[in-house]
Amino acid sequence: MMQAVLYLLSGGVGVVLAIHLAMNGQVGALLTNPRVGNALFWIIGAIVAVLIGLTGLAGDSSSLQRLSTVPAYLYLAGAIGAVLVFVIAWLIPRIGAGPAMVTMLTGQVIAGLVISQYGWLGSAVRPINSWNGLGVAFVIVGAALTVVGH
Secondary structure, three states: OOHHHHHHHHHHHHHHHHHHHHHHHHHHOOOOOOOHHHHHHHHHHHHHHHHHHHOOOOOOOHHHHHHOOOOOHHHHHHHHHHHHHHHHHHHHHOOOOHHHHHHHHHHHHHHHHHHHHHHHHOOOOOOHHHHHHHHHHEEEEHHHHOOOOO
């Protein structure tokens, strides 16, 4: 039961992500500069992230003491995120939110399966099987059908 709730939550996050990225694309389009829209997104996001982080430190600063134990390459996630959001904000006004989301989702599904196959980046190990392969094939076909004619 709990697993089903987590999957539903994840699907809900996908809905919010699609809306969020389309909003960011609209900001970039309205400003006629997706780089400025992206910077604005990250400034606001950083402020909110700091506030959320501070609530997690209430009475326990041990997380800050463990910062040096995080491998340096993992800190690249912030830079990768900034580039991703910029590219998405640039793409959506050009190809539309639907095609952008479905093609990104296709890439995420494929990469997610590979990451889980090997347990990379702390992922639970879930070996790829024929059902996963069939699912990926359906996702690819679905993505192709979604973007054809655009």
